[in-house]
Amino acid sequence: MSAAAPEQTAARAVDILDVDRLLGDEERLIAGTVRRFVGDRVLPEIESWYEDAVLPRELAPELGRLGLLGMHLSGYGCAGTTATGYGVACRELEAADSGLRSFVSVQGSLAMFPIWEYGSEEQKRRWLPGMAAGELVGCFGLTEPDSGSDPGSMRTSARRDGRDWVLDGRKMWITNGGLADVAVVWARTDEGVRGFLVPRGTPGFTTRDIHHKMSMRASVTSELVLDDVRLPEDAALPGVVGMRGPLSCLNEARFGIVWGAVGAARTCFETALSYARTRKQFGRPIGGFQLTQQKLVDMLVELNKAALLAFHLGQLKDAGALTPEQVSLGKLNNVREALTIARTARTILGANGVSGEYPVMRHANNLESVLTYEGTSEVHTLVLGHAVTGLRAFR
Structure with a gap:
């Protein structure tokens, strides 16, 4: 053969x-x-x-x-x-x-x-x-300077003033914030947490882009500042009150991360595999050495497991059967394994692994942020811990 x-x-x-x-x-x-x-x-x-x-x-x-x-x-x-x-x-x-x-x-x-x-x-x-159509850009204002993993402790508030709403507060680490034509801002009200549509240009609403990032650099990340922002009554989203609103949105986005992490991991694996087949040391390609093959096989196994998990969760979501705990499992596993694959790929590339001529370090840096945003690995671990024990480790 x-x-x-x-x-x-x-x-x-x-x-x-x-x-x-x-x-x-x-x-x-x-x-x-x-x-x-x-x-x-x-x-x-x-x-x-x-x-x-x-x-x-x-x-x-x-x-x-x-x-x-x-x-x-x-x-x-x-x-x-x-x-x-x-x-x-x-x-x-x-x-x-x-x-x-x-x-x-x-x-x-x-x-x-x-x-x-x-x-x-x-x-x-x-x-x-x-x-x-991409003619208008939106952003999602939930995280605050002092409220990340605990969004229920947000300080941004909205109070009624006649038929209007008046918003005050700060939102931090907001992707697309500096580009957005409209911000979906979540704020405390006397009724509970509600969402508000805040158009760019509304008096009192400004954005400040965050600079000097070492990760997610090809992404606009901003602070949203709301100082006595007056909005009409119909700026509020009428269909939900409480934390169920923003958390359901996060669940939608986390599903995309489950799949996206597979793409980042795939690129890192493909790069390392190609490099291992062509880079020669001690007279032959490094892909022929046992330790390098072990790294490649470990990456291969986790990449394919992550792909299977993403597909399975996609089928559950299409069937209307996907639960938040299942999304947490997918996000926790796939991002964690993608980051491990990126770091392992970097070792195969050696010093070239930190060069911008290869995509591995860029993906590794980005995945450090993906590991944290839209639910840290610790939070998703505790979500699953609650699912299996019935005991809450946090509020």
């Missing part, structure tokens, strides 16, 4: 369990379309965007034309794809950079979803078509 060609071996190693064979025709089409867009439009520029700490605003309408913004929502210009199709898109986007996937996740799952799920018909018609 003849040996497989090197390119065949490499291709099979990435998806050795043939997980992509489980996808439907539409989902494979989405994967191919997004991968081509990323290859043509993003990969030639991403290193410079990362170094310059920018994500061009003009990407938004390009992503909109591909139907990627709010793609798992229906109506109002949204594509209405399956949850698994949305996940596949997130995988291909994050294979390029976590910042790109974050832009799409925040736009669709954190800004558009609450309007779609909890907004009035007037709010949906005003905002969703433009956001789906």
Whole structure:
């Protein structure tokens, strides 16, 4: 029996369990379309965007034309794809950079979803078509300087003044904040936590971009400042009161992370595998040494397990059966393993692993943030701990 060609071996190693064979025709089409867009439009520029700490605003309408913004929502210009199709898109986007996937996740799952799920018909018609097209950008204001893992302790408040609402507070680490035409801001009221749509340009509402980041550099991250921001009564989302609102939005976005982490891990694995096959030491490729093969196999196993987990959660979500605890398991496992894969890939590349000529260190740096945002690994661990013991380790 003849040996497989090197390119065949490499291709099979990435998806050795043939997980992509489980996808439907539409989902494979989405994967191919997004991968081509990323290859043509993003990969030639991403290193410079990362170094310059920018994500061009003009990407938004390009992503909109591909139907990627709010793609798992229906109506109002949204594509209405399956949850698994949305996940596949997130995988291909994050294979390029976590910042790109974050832009799409925040736009669709954190800004558009609450309007779609909890907004009035007037709010949906005003905002969703433009956001789906990428003509309007949204952000999600929940985290505060002193309120990260405990969003229930938020200080941002909204009080009634006649028929108006008046908002005061600060939101921190807000993706897309400096780009956003509308912010979905969550605030305490006498009735409970409520969501408010705050258009850019509203008096008292300003944003300040956060600089000097060592991670997620190809992503705009900002502080939102609300000083006596007066909004009309119909700026409030009418469909939800309480923490169920923002937490349901986070669950939507975490699902995208489960898939996106697979994309980042895949790129790191592919890079390390290619390097190991061509880099020679002691007279032969380092991929022929046992310790390097052990690293590659460990990466291969975890990558394929993560891909299977993402697909399974996608099928559960499409069936309407996905629970928050299952999403926590997916986010905890896939991001943790993706970060381990990125770090292991860096060791295979040696000193070249820290060079911008290779994507590994950029992905590793980004995944350090992904490990923390939208629920730290510790919080997801305790969510699962509560699920299995019935005992709460935190409020």
